[in-house]
Amino acid sequence: MSADLGPAETKRRKRRSVWELALLTVAMFGFGFAMVPLYNALCELTGLNGRDKGMQIVASVQEQPDLNREVTVQFLTVVNGGREWVFKPAVSEMKVHPGQLYTVNFVAENQLDQDVVGQAVPAVTPGKAARHLKKTECFCFNQQPFKAREAKDMPVRFMLDPELPADVHTVTLSYTFFDVTELAQRSAKPNG
Structure with missing residues (x-):
């Protein structure tokens, strides 16, 4: 099916894929960075792990x-x-x-x-x-x-x-x- 795409469409799809991967990378980094504060907040809220x-x-x-x-x-x-x-x-x-x-x-x-x-x-x-x-x-x-x-x-x-x-x-x-x-x-x- 990609053989039917013109060079402009192929370039547009590659650019979109790069942006999607970049956004996914930023989202994963943000989630990883937020895990410790989120875990601590959850422990304080629920008493989980004796952290109250x-x-x-x-x-x-x-x-x-x-x-x-x-x-x-x-x-x-x-x-x-x-x-x-x-x-x-x-x-x-x-x-x-x-x-x-x-x-x-x-x-x-x-x-x-x-x-x-x-x-x-x-x-x-x-x-x-x-x-x-x-x-x-x-x-x-x-x-x-x-x-x-x-x-x-x-x-x-x-x-x-x-x-x-x-x-x-x-x-x-x-x-x-x-x-x-x-x-x-x-x-x-x-x-x-």
Whole structure:
């Protein structure tokens, strides 16, 4: 069929194809660029992946335990990038009463022969439980410097709000530990 087209029509179709490909390329780039903000907005809106701005950091809490209700809280840890660190909870789970303050320790050890700085990022599942988790103390609030071969016990003080939905029987609190040594060194250098 292309043999029936004249040179002008063939040239016009090629030009149109080039423009369509260019537009498609720009649209794909724009979509790729927008994916992270769109994903973050979706997570905040739905509580997906435990990313809920409702997760509360508080100076203190008023304890009013609901002794008629017990929720299992599981603790998970991951070291990002396969670094040579030990990072684990002292207990893998505990039974808690909503409205009561609890402390759980996490153990971290730098197994390298050099100083490092780590930062833990929390996530809560199910997502709807995140807004009912109140922390008064957490190693995740700040970067954690470690000397070579240093080990630390790092506490988390938390309470599940008594308003936690009744259909939530298990809450998982997980932390991913990242090596932020370079970032900490850059931010420590004076601008000049």
